[in-house]
Amino acid sequence: MKAAVIVFPGSNCDRDVKVALEQSIGGPVSMVWHRDTDLPPVDLIVIPGGFSYGDYLRSGAMGAHSPIMKEVAARARRGVPVLGICNGFQILTEAGLLPGVLMPNAGLKFVCKDVYLRIGQANTVFTRLYRPDQVIRLPIAHHDGNYFADAETCKALEDEGRIAMRYCSPDGEITEDANPNGSLGNIAGVLSANRTVLGLMPHPERLAEAALGGADGRAMFDGLVEALAA
Amino acid sequence: MSETSPEPRQITPDIIARHGLTGEEYAKILDILGREPNITELGIFSVMWSEHCSYKSSKKWLKTLPTEAPWVICGPGENAGIIDIGDGQAAIFKMESHNHPSFIEPYQGAATGVGGILRDVFTMGARPVANLNALRFGDPGHGKTRHLVAGVVAGIGGYGNCVGVPTVGGECTFHGAYNGNILVNAMTVGIADTDNIFYSQASGVGNAIVYVGSKTGRDGIHGATMASTEFNQDSEEKRPTVQVGDPFTEKLLIEACMELMATDAIVAIQDMGAAGLTSSSFEMASKGDLGVELDLDRVPQREEGMTAYEIMLSESQERMLMVLRPGAEDMARSVFEKWELDFAIIGVLTDTGRMVLTMGGERAADLPINPLAEASPEYDRPWTPTPASPPAAAIPPGDDGPPLESLKRLLGCPDLASKRWVWEQYDHMVMADTVHRPGGDAAVVRVHGTAKALAMTSDCTPRYCLADPVEGGRQAVAEAWRNLTAVGARPLAITDCMNFGNPEKPEIMGQFVGAIEGMRDACRALEFPVVSGNVSLYNETQGKAIPPTPTIGGVGLLEDLALAVNLAFAGEGQDLILIGETKGHLGQSLYLCQALGSETGPPPPVDLKAERGNGDFIRAMIGGGRITACHDIADGGLLVAVAEMALAGNIGARVTAPAATPDNRDPRLYAGWLFGEDQGRYLVTTTDGDSLLGEAGKAGVPAAKIGVTGGGAIELDGQRMTIDELRDANERWLPEYMAGP
Numbered sequence: 001m002k003a004a005v006i007v008f009p010g011s012n013c014d015r016d017v018k019v020a021l022e023q024s025i026g027g028p029v030s031m032v033w034h035r036d037t038d039l040p041p042v043d044l045i046v047i048p049g050g051f052s053y054g055d056y057l058r059s060g061a062m063g064a065h066s067p068i069m070k071e072v073a074a075r076a077r078r079g080v081p082v083l084g085i086c087n088g089f090q091i092l093t094e095a096g097l098l099p100g101v102l103m104p105n106a107g108l109k110f111v112c113k114d115v116y117l118r119i120g121q122a123n124t125v126f127t128r129l130y131r132p133d134q135v136i137r138l139p140i141a142h143h144d145g146n147y148f149a150d151a152e153t154c155k156a157l158e159d160e161g162r163i164a165m166r167y168c169s170p171d172g173e174i175t176e177d178a179n180p181n182g183s184l185g186n187i188a189g190v191l192s193a194n195r196t197v198l199g200l201m202p203h204p205e206r207l208a209e210a211a212l213g214g215a216d217g218r219a220m221f222d223g224l225v226e227a228l229a230a
Numbered sequence: 231m232s233e234t235s236p237e238p239r240q241i242t243p244d245i246i247a248r249h250g251l252t253g254e255e256y257a258k259i260l261d262i263l264g265r266e267p268n269i270t271e272l273g274i275f276s277v278m279w280s281e282h283c284s285y286k287s288s289k290k291w292l293k294t295l296p297t298e299a300p301w302v303i304c305g306p307g308e309n310a311g312i313i314d315i316g317d318g319q320a321a322i323f324k325m326e327s328h329n330h331p332s333f334i335e336p337y338q339g340a341a342t343g344v345g346g347i348l349r350d351v352f353t354m355g356a357r358p359v360a361n362l363n364a365l366r367f368g369d370p371g372h373g374k375t376r377h378l379v380a381g382v383v384a385g386i387g388g389y390g391n392c393v394g395v396p397t398v399g400g401e402c403t404f405h406g407a408y409n410g411n412i413l414v415n416a417m418t419v420g421i422a423d424t425d426n427i428f429y430s431q432a433s434g435v436g437n438a439i440v441y442v443g444s445k446t447g448r449d450g451i452h453g454a455t456m457a458s459t460e461f462n463q464d465s466e467e468k469r470p471t472v473q474v475g476d477p478f479t480e481k482l483l484i485e486a487c488m489e490l491m492a493t494d495a496i497v498a499i500q501d502m503g504a505a506g507l508t509s510s511s512f513e514m515a516s517k518g519d520l521g522v523e524l525d526l527d528r529v530p531q532r533e534e535g536m537t538a539y540e541i542m543l544s545e546s547q548e549r550m551l552m553v554l555r556p557g558a559e560d561m562a563r564s565v566f567e568k569w570e571l572d573f574a575i576i577g578v579l580t581d582t583g584r585m586v587l588t589m590g591g592e593r594a595a596d597l598p599i600n601p602l603a604e605a606s607p608e609y610d611r612p613w614t615p616t617p618a619s620p621p622a623a624a625i626p627p628g629d630d631g632p633p634l635e636s637l638k639r640l641l642g643c644p645d646l647a648s649k650r651w652v653w654e655q656y657d658h659m660v661m662a663d664t665v666h667r668p669g670g671d672a673a674v675v676r677v678h679g680t681a682k683a684l685a686m687t688s689d690c691t692p693r694y695c696l697a698d699p700v701e702g703g704r705q706a707v708a709e710a711w712r713n714l715t716a717v718g719a720r721p722l723a724i725t726d727c728m729n730f731g732n733p734e735k736p737e738i739m740g741q742f743v744g745a746i747e748g749m750r751d752a753c754r755a756l757e758f759p760v761v762s763g764n765v766s767l768y769n770e771t772q773g774k775a776i777p778p779t780p781t782i783g784g785v786g787l788l789e790d791l792a793l794a795v796n797l798a799f800a801g802e803g804q805d806l807i808l809i810g811e812t813k814g815h816l817g818q819s820l821y822l823c824q825a826l827g828s829e830t831g832p833p834p835p836v837d838l839k840a841e842r843g844n845g846d847f848i849r850a851m852i853g854g855g856r857i858t859a860c861h862d863i864a865d866g867g868l869l870v871a872v873a874e875m876a877l878a879g880n881i882g883a884r885v886t887a888p889a890a891t892p893d894n895r896d897p898r899l900y901a902g903w904l905f906g907e908d909q910g911r912y913l914v915t916t917t918d919g920d921s922l923l924g925e926a927g928k929a930g931v932p933a934a935k936i937g938v939t940g941g942g943a944i945e946l947d948g949q950r951m952t953i954d955e956l957r958d959a960n961e962r963w964l965p966e967y968m969a970g971p
Contacts, residue, residue: 110391111654141657
């Protein structure tokens with residue numbers, strides 16, 4: 001399986017996700033500079049976390065206009081899976097590849113901690129190794145993770161099974177206490193209509209190895225490899 | 231100096247004084263130059279000879295610290311210290327203060343403190359892998375404290391999070407003596423290959439001097455001089471001398487430097503920190519015994535109409551100076567252009583031994599480099615030893631209450647309350663190598679791509695240092711060593727960040743000399759040398775000094791991270807073993823502070839021989855897989871340590887006081903056992919207590935079984951308090967305080 005990680009100026013989880021992917025793939029992952037316009041043929045595109053362009057205008061806003069994003073969008077339209085993590089999720093919403101916006105956290109502070117997540121949609125290349133309603137633990141680390149979309153969009157996401165995961169309590173309850181950033185409906189990750197684009201605020205690459213205190217993120221990468229390696 | 235106040239032509243006594251130079255120092259300048267300096271030259275002398283850059287009050291004493299060990303590659307004198315961590319790799323680290331700026335403008339002051347220390351580390355070729363910080367705030371009841379905590383924490387997070395270096399540990403304590411002068415000490419640890427380390431010594435006459443990074447603006451002019459004077463009511467007016475940080479540019483600068491450092495283009499490199507272009511160019515030339523010619527018109531400038539004086543003294547952030555190998559200029563330029571950073575050849579190395587600056591076709595300055603550097607003042611300031619503390623006051627009978635209530639109070643006091651509110655604002659996991667997150671004895675960060683890990687910690691107990699600087703200095707080093715040991719690491723070296731008051735006062739100088747003496751003893755006895763550091767003096771407001779605060783940043787190595795342990799109780803029914811001797815020393819303990827509302831008595835003495843023996847035993851037992859959890863016993867004493875282990879593991883414990891302190895009959899003895907702060911002690915759990923006690927006996931290490939883990943409460947001699955109740959006390963204080971008015 002071939003995967004590419006897009007590197008923007010200010011990306012800082014690019015190496016982390018490369019390491020996690022390579023662990024599952026057992027081979028190298030290519031890093032593609034944002035100013036490149038051609039992308040090698042790949043089975044998966046990852047937009048990593050970080051602070052692209054310092055998040056100075058608005059999180060993800062500048063990254064969404066980088067030259068490479070045209071090609072990312074074209075591939076996404078052709079059904080190539082695209083995974084956006086944290087700042088990558090912000091870029092995907094800014095680029096219009098995913099609906100909604102990520103606003104500053106309700107607490108107006110950066111928050112880095114482990115959260116519990118309930119899998120909402122397991123029938124995707126990203127979440128296929130999780131069970132529906134399975135509770136997993138992953139870290140978040142963001143200032144702008146407060147997901148918002150208008151009522152119509154939210155209903156569509158709900159009806160079409162496009163909410164990939166929601167923040168929950170350790171036993172899977174979707175509660176206000178379990179919501180770390182004020183996201184509407186505790187939404188932590190959303191899918192495109194064809195479910196081949198996933199944006200999520202939590203970092204699966206940070207808990208993909210037992211030595212780091214948890215490996216719930218690994219199934220996302222293993223699942224992608226299983227699905228796309230053919 | 232600004233556009234509205236044209237630069238003076240005449241050097242008057244007033245101008246000399248405003249540059250922080252004494253009459254004697256000015257006479258020396260006249261002597262070196264053989265003429266009057268112009269204003270630019272005077273400015274250069276003033277920053278180079280400032281306390282901050284010249285260490286003129288501290289040098290004599292710093293030289294007495296041990297700086298060598300077989301694993302030390304480079305000690306103090308470079309941008310950061312370097313130690314060998316095996317397999318051709320080195321850890322490069324340093325801690326630095328940013329106290330004055332953080333008090334004036336907490337967000338930017340703290341943020342640029344992080345930026346500056348990061349540059350000290352990556353300028354040597356190391357990729358920064360971890361940040362730590364030691365924060366000392368004033369009394370929580372003081373009007374400014376909440377605002378300062380909020381700003382400093384947001385600033386550290388804002389910078390470190392964006393740069394993408396995890397902030398993994400540190401300290402955050404409160405004391406009224408810091409009301410007018412908080413401390414923000416930032417530490418960075420990086421990793422480099424030992425065959426690809428970069429130094430600041432320039433070489434090669436004719437080689438290009440290259441400026442990279444951000445443009446130069448008027449911010450931070452005279453920051454180094456500000457850091458070398460006391461505060462007064464007008465300090466707010468110094469806000470414009472606080473620099474403004476841009477972590478995004480720093481991130482690009484790291485990546486661009488790393489990319490260029492992978493080639494052979496760089497001869498020497500130095501970040502522009504305090505005193506900016508002045509000190510970086512001086513240092514590079516001075517170390518290489520060379521001269522420099524700089525054309526200041528070529529310096530990338532953010533503002534129009536900047537003078538030579540302003541360009542040389544600006545402390546604009548995210549800038550570096552490099553000497554390139556001939557012919558490498560174009561390649562280097564393309565790397566920096568890729569990262570959208572400024573790149574300008576601003577001068578050339580000469581063999582004249584002089585710094586010659588030109589601007590607008592005119593000579594702006596012409597100074598001899600080595601005489602200026604060598605003649606930098608060094609003072610043997612008068613000092614008086616700190617008088618011994620009278621014995622600790624007794625707690626009036628009945629004031630101490632039931633021990634578990636005292637425990638709950640201690641866990642909720644500002645110094646011991648959970649700092650989760652702080653470290654959840656720091657990205658402590660980016661780079662995906664954080665093994666032990668904040669909240670334990672030492673952070674543990676894997677060396678990327680290996681099974682090794684670095685342990686790191688920051689320590690100092692200012693109330694000990696105030697009562698007895700010698701013992702306090704000894705304790706700070708010993709505690710850092712102990713914290714590294716408690717996770718199973720081999721302590722390798724320290725960086726010191728020496729925060730003191732006005733050294734011109736003999737009693738303050740005495741505190742400095744005393745702390746150095748104690749540190750020296752401990753560094754020697756523990757083979758724990760100083761490899762880098764920073765001195766911050768004049769930490770006074772309205773004539774009131776902070777307590778002496780020699781913050782120690784320690785780094786240790788775990789050969790196999792799988793063997794690391796942490797403080798969390800790992801299972802039920804395990805034996806709880808106390809290692810080290812307990813005499814029940816209550817002087818300067820937090821327990822006494824809480825009960826009496828004041829600090830009295832001498833601090834607990836550190837027996838360095840016992841410290842070494844106990845620590846070596848602990849490390850051997852962790853390495854042998856005999857210990858399931860380990861915690862050093864520090865502030866608050868034994869019962870606090872038990873509770874912290876219980877909270878971390880969410881498992882309770884039943885604790886029994888030894889027969890020597892029976893039945894609460896002697897409350898003083900009992901309190902001493904529970905809350906005394908005797909040094910050199912650890913609390914460990916094991917599945918086989920008898921065998922561990924046997925090993926301790928063989929090693930001659932004092933050890934006693936004091937209880938067993940299990941249940942959901944701490945039980946002590948028939949009393950009981952649930953973990954939930956203790957956790958609530960521990961977690962509640964800081965968020966509630968910060969949510970206040």
